[in-house]
Amino acid sequence: MRITSLLAAAALLAVTVGAGQAQDKKTLAIVVKGLDNPFFEQINLGCQKWMSENKDSEYQCLYTGPASSADEAGEVQIVDDLLTKGVAAIAISPSNAPAMANRIRQIAPTVPVMTIDADFLEKDRDLRATYLGTDNYLMGVKMAEQAMALKPDGGTVCLQLGNVAADNINARAQGFRDTASGEKGIERLTGQNGWTEIDGCPVFTNDQADLANQQMADTFTANPDLDAFILIGGWAQFAPQAYAQVTDQVMDKLKSRDLIIIAGDTLPPQTQAFRDGRSHAQVGQRPFEMGYRAPDVMIQLINGEKVDDPLYTGLDVCNEEDPGFCANN
Structure with missing residues (x-):
């Protein structure tokens, strides 16, 4: 404590x-x-x-x-x-x-x-x-729908979550996995509908923006062919300068959609990131x-x-x- x-x-x-x-x-x-x-x-x-x-x-x-x-x-x-x-x-x-x-x-x-x-x-x-x-499960569904529209054939994906025991975040992750896989109760994407979660993911931010951005940077460096990064919550985008620095490293991939970013929430720094092309979709709460x-x-x-x-x-x-x-x- x-x-x-x-x-x-x-x-x-x-x-x-x-x-x-x-x-x-x-x-x-x-x-x-x-x-x-x-x-x-x-x-x-x-x-x-x-x-x-x-x-x-x-x-x-x-x-x-x-x-x-x-x-x-x-x-x-x-x-x-x-x-x-x-x-x-x-x-x-x-x-x-x-x-x-x-x-x-x-x-x-x-x-x-x-x-x-x-x-x-x-x-x-x-x-x-x-x-x-x-409706957190529905939020995960919506995030998966955005990812599937951008990557119809699926791809490699990393989910970024919050606290391990946070029910709302876990419900979103379940909604994402169920929708992307086309099956219920999926614990991990292992190729269903073309989607595979990479080794080392999901990552857990403990709701910390600095850790969230470091995890993104490390994931992009270690996985240059990653197809999708999903911010189940908006943590990294809550620190806009750090998020800009991280996404600067992959802007060419974001522009070409070789790498897509889907993020939760629509606070002002996040909608600005979206308008700047630093995410492809945002699913916002109220x-x-x-x-x-x-x-x-x-x-x-x-x-x-x-x-x-x-x-x-x-x-x-x-x-x-x-x-x-x-x-x-």
Whole structure:
């Protein structure tokens, strides 16, 4: 457990919850995997937008998480602390789904628990009331469809994933493999429909942009004939300068489509990378919508209202033939 990230999160928690208590507002907490990830900042902006539109509400939206996305234990501790201190409801994006579910089962909170962005494993979904976010399996399907359109005969491929135990990322990888192979439950592509995962892949970034870019550079160097690199999440593109340097090494291949890059998410630096020809397709989530809708869903749960499960927020697909969302964002 990283002491620095716990201290940072604890400080944020103390300030925000204390302010809420001073105003006699009940707290609707959103806990993300890490405050260092710009994807989650969009969830925060949605939370803040809800706050600005609901100033007279008896509730406040609290956005928090460990300082680092690699601090799985820190996220569990923050959730533990929030539930101990007292919140009206909580929405969690679990970095380590089994570990987070195990702690929730131990605590057995009486307040509503939901997941956002990332879900618990199927066997633990009785612990939460609903999931709000992306249909992650479908996101993987869409990424595979883009790859197959660009490489109809398949090819060698490397998948870049996040944390080993992140349910949302693993669901995307499964959707990609199932669609590319034409079979269900494929653990690894070994030639189905022409697609083969290379040795050394998948690689796991632990949600770190610097590591993601280093992995890309190393993969390109070690595999000069690689046909496709799939960023199941957008980590490398979250550091645009480093990503530009990595893709500069293979720009000729990207332009000729000898090498294709498909990436998850459509944050501004990513759509710029797409427009610059540093990826061939982006499949984007809607994190702002997640953060904006989460407080209302939690209030519904508090009030005992029926809430659908899951609550999907949709996807935006950009490619060279139809830039769509990526053209102007």
